[in-house]
Amino acid sequence: MSRTARRRTARLHLSLTGWTLTLFALYICARTWPIQTAGIATALALGGIVTVRRSSRARRIRGRGRFPIARPARLVHRILRQRAARPTDxxxxxxxxxxxxxxxxxxxxxxxxxxxxxxxxxxxxxxxxxxxxxxxxxxxxxxxxxxxxxxxxxxxxxxxxxxxxxxxxxxxxxxxxxxxxxxxxxxxxxxxxxxxxxxxxxxxxxxxxxxxxxxxxx
Structure with a gap:
């Protein structure tokens, strides 16, 4: 196995171990402090929704920034095509x-x-x-x-x-x-x-x- 492959495998194992420990800790907290755990989970969920919406809005804004460049190009092409279709001499x-x-x-x-x-x-x-x-x-x-x-x-x-x-x-x-x-x-x-x-x-x-x-x- 190459060094790069070994690094990827180690990172994957580390990530799986981290998620396993996190889920186990949440399980213990839910059994010990169910109300507090529910509140924390709700807050995390709301935070995730807000983050996703902000990211989506930022992508839309970046996308809009490209249209003012594309529209003049299409407009120029249309004008040139109309001029080509209507000779004057x-x-x-x-x-x-x-x-x-x-x-x-x-x-x-x-x-x-x-x-x-x-x-x-x-x-x-x-x-x-x-x-x-x-x-x-x-x-x-x-x-x-x-x-x-x-x-x-x-x-x-x-x-x-x-x-x-x-x-x-x-x-x-x-x-x-x-x-x-x-x-x-x-x-x-x-x-x-x-x-x-x-x-x-x-x-x-x-x-x-x-x-x-x-x-x-x-």
């Missing part, structure tokens, strides 16, 4: 990933008082529906989001695909294509040929929408 939109861009457009749509809900729907099989907007009058609007760089423009094929899905597949009354870039000349020409042209929002239109909160369908 084109560079901020371009800094988002495609999913973040869809959520930012949904948030932008919700600023319109006529919008009941705007829900991001994008995915690998979204069939052209990135954000579904429901107006209070019952109309549904499909938004296709294109977070493109300045050299990558929305093409005529994109316009044709959106036009072919927003009514028959998604049951929407209107379609909007929003991009951080622009549209090719062919895309604009194709859109003018449609019986019900789509709403095309380029980077400049997006910043105007952001600044005024007036949606393109208003």
């Amino acid at each position: 084109l560079a901020a939109y371009l800094a988002l990933d495609p999913t973040g861009f869809e959520h930012a457009i949904a948030d932008l749509a919700r600023r319109d008082p006529q919008v009941r809900s705007a829900t991001p729907q994008g995915g690998s099989d979204d069939r052209g529906l990135d954000v579904l907007v429901r107006l209070r009058n019952g109309h549904r609007i499909l938004i296709q989001c294109k977070r493109y760089g300045p050299r990558n423009r929305v093409t005529s094929e994109d316009v044709q695909k959106t036009n072919g899905t927003y009514r028959d597949i998604h049951g929407c009354d209107l379609a909007v294509i929003v991009t951080t870039s622009g549209f090719t000349r062919s895309a604009v020409q194709t859109n003018t040929m449609l019986a019900r042209p789509l709403l095309l929002v380029d980077g400049h239109g997006l910043t105007t929408w952001t600044a005024s909160s007036r949606p393109p369908w208003a």
Whole structure:
């Protein structure tokens, strides 16, 4: 047996011996002076309760002292997240990933008082529906989001695909294509040929929408 183990064993034996002698002394006192022993036991019990309560209160006070540090951290995180969800210029939109861009457009749509809900729907099989907007009058609007760089423009094929899905597949009354870039000349020409042209929002239109909160369908 190691020296540390022997010390622990000796301390355990000493503790057991002490408790045994204490209990034996209490037994003798209770047999000899029952009233006095009961009074002493009651006082000890009350003292123990007071000590436990004070210890518990001290732990709660120490715990409260940590909250003022944690709360500002959570508040700063929430503010930064809200700022990230509400870009104010084109560079901020371009800094988002495609999913973040869809959520930012949904948030932008919700600023319109006529919008009941705007829900991001994008995915690998979204069939052209990135954000579904429901107006209070019952109309549904499909938004296709294109977070493109300045050299990558929305093409005529994109316009044709959106036009072919927003009514028959998604049951929407209107379609909007929003991009951080622009549209090719062919895309604009194709859109003018449609019986019900789509709403095309380029980077400049997006910043105007952001600044005024007036949606393109208003």
